[in-house]
Amino acid sequence: MTSIVQNKVIHTAVSAPGAGKTQALISQISSLLSAGRSIVIALPTLSLTDSFVSRLPAGVPHRVINSTTFDHVGSELKAALKEKESHLVITTHQSIFAVQPNLLRGWTLVVDELPPMVDFPAFTFEPSELAQLLVNAVELDGRLHIREGCADAIATSLATFKAASAGAERTSMLSKDGARIYECLKDGHPVFIDSAIPNGNRYVRSVVESSCWDTFAAAEEVHILAASVIGSQFDDFAQVHEFTYARSEFTPAFDGYTSAVTIYPVMPEGRKFSTTTMTMVAHEGSTMDQHKQGQALVIDEVLKIVLPRANGTPLLFNNNWAVFRWLPRGDAHRCPIDSRGLNEYQAETDAILLFGGNPSPSDQLALEFLATKYGRVFLHGFIVTRLLEPSLQAATRTAIRDRNNTKPIQLFVQDGRVAEYLVSTYMPDAVIDWSLSEICPAGEDRRTTADVRRVQVYEFFAQGKRNAEIVRLTGVHRNTLPRWREDWRLSRAA
Structure with a gap:
């Protein structure tokens, strides 16, 4: 079986806002299609999609697949990428990164603006609301996990919530925040639960990383149009996933702003x-x-x-x-x-x-x-x-x-x-x-302001106390202590 070589290069068109990155792309679309290229263009918003389509040269065949053109965006986009009846597909960031990455094989993917890399959903839950969450989830070492045998129940709860939100005659026991946490659990994202605050409420939060990197790796070629890349969150995660950059053919000439x-x-x-x-x-x-x-x-x-x-x-x-x-x-x-x-x-x-x-x-x-x-x-x-x-x-x-x-x-x-x-x-x-x-x-x-608890925590480090005991004695969050311990070690070595 022939293995598929992953694409690890992102072509970046980096230039100032208003410099003409999008127009540089549009001006080359006809020739690219004539040369046999299949192109997917992903835009961040529906309004930018409308603006982009209005600027296309007359007669350029294309398909717009988003929530304003189809009720079932995922299935339509999947079919369009697989069948290639149109060689110019225009969609959104959210939609393109939700389809199976292998559908992008043979396609040039152009992403207008940097897509979001990570989200940090966080919500405060009252005890009764948290109890509803814990019907299908279990708390262990400061994190929530799907309770054994409850994966189907979580999926059913989410389906009921979505149906109720869409106006169906169904009642959901989940709140909007609870549904978001269940989504994170279902999709395998880490979910953390903090200690109770004085009123009994507890903070539940997650870290949701983008799945775009598998999509980038599957595409034949990837272009990003952006005002900046280096130093951004996108750049952080590109390095984590071992992607490199090359200059995009859609980079416009820009001599700088002229205004004082x-x-x-x-x-x-x-x-x-x-x-x-x-x-x-x-x-x-x-x-x-x-x-x-x-x-x-x-x-x-x-x-x-x-x-x-x-x-x-x-x-x-x-x-x-x-x-x-x-x-x-x-x-x-x-x-x-x-x-x-x-x-x-x-x-x-x-x-x-x-x-x-x-x-x-x-x-x-x-x-x-x-x-x-x-x-x-x-x-x-x-x-x-x-x-x-x-x-x-x-x-x-x-x-x-x-x-x-x-x-x-x-x-x-x-x-x-x-x-x-x-x-x-x-x-x-x-x-x-x-x-x-x-x-x-x-x-x-x-x-x-410097946390006054640091002095006491440093004393406990010197006494050899464990992190769990220090958390109990000082109230400092357990995730903070490793960084403070490293700072303490460096200060002792200096």
């Missing part, structure tokens, strides 16, 4: 923008209860300082928790953080970026799990993917992408990390102006 750009961080130099710093009550620095009583949060005061300095109607990007109920309609264009394909505001010169991207405590535990599993640090890739790259995409929704723009661009960004990333990627001539950071309020992120 000034970048204004709102956090002081050396300080990081975070949910904690921005959700403190302005002037009080106390509790969310005061905010509920009508007192403004720090982020409200920041926007009130920034907004008068913006020209035109600025683009505003913020997390959902920043509601800005006081903001008059029409004073800013409220935009989603995932701004890929958002091209209707290119006449505007200014953007205000007030969203975070630091790992939550739960995310941090997941990153530590990955670090232990693969022997490498994933934090930088997390920050690039969750904060820096979305900030670049948001900033370039403005007139900066218009080569004929002569107006200056103002970008009001979260902190120095974002400012430096913009300069180091596609805005090398931009000026970073710290003046706003001197007058914007900024709460203290208590999560960045």
Whole structure:
């Protein structure tokens, strides 16, 4: 039996947002099809799919297979890849990575934008809700596993939940969060359960890695169109799975943005923008209860300082928790953080970026799990993917992408990390102006303060106590101790 050689090369078309990566692909499609190539194009969203199809040359035969064109996307996509009646198939990231990888043999796969690499679903469960989960799952050493003989019961519970969610006359005992955890268990992803907090609730979380690498390995050729690859989460996992890069034939020529750009961080130099710093009550620095009583949060005061300095109607990007109920309609264009394909505001010169991207405590535990599993640090890739790259995409929704723009661009960004990333990627001539950071309020992120328990934990290390006993004595999470023990060893050796 002839073995199939796995593809381990990814061709990357890396260039700035608005540089013309997608158009470079579209301009070559007709000639590629004429040369006998079979091409699958995967886009991240349905709206980007519609935009892509509208730009195809007239008369190019193609099939669009997604949730707007078919009820059963998986079976339609499977048949299209297997039978090759059309040699140009257009679908989504989610759909292409859900089909059997071997169906991609003989196909050139082009992925527009980096697909998500890992998800960290995490939910708080009340005791009664957790008890429902534990009917078919069992807790062992801080993790949940499918209870012996209950795999079919979990599948049935999920099917009932999906039917009930779709409006069928059926009742499901599972909550939406519970169904997500059952999905993780069914698919073989690790599921962790933390100790009970004082009110009796418990945190259940998982680490869900992408299955895209088997798809990439099966395809005849893979191309990725992206603004950046190196340093991202995608890059982290590409290295883990031993993929290498080559330059894609769809890489467009790009001479750089021509607009004059000034970048204004709102956090002081050396300080990081975070949910904690921005959700403190302005002037009080106390509790969310005061905010509920009508007192403004720090982020409200920041926007009130920034907004008068913006020209035109600025683009505003913020997390959902920043509601800005006081903001008059029409004073800013409220935009989603995932701004890929958002091209209707290119006449505007200014953007205000007030969203975070630091790992939550739960995310941090997941990153530590990955670090232990693969022997490498994933934090930088997390920050690039969750904060820096979305900030670049948001900033370039403005007139900066218009080569004929002569107006200056103002970008009001979260902190120095974002400012430096913009300069180091596609805005090398931009000026970073710290003046706003001197007058914007900024709460203290208590999560960045050194954990006072470290001193006691180090003493226990010196006494030779085991991790389990230290967890019991100090309350430090068991996943944190290996990293602290290594830090302690290094400090002793220094």
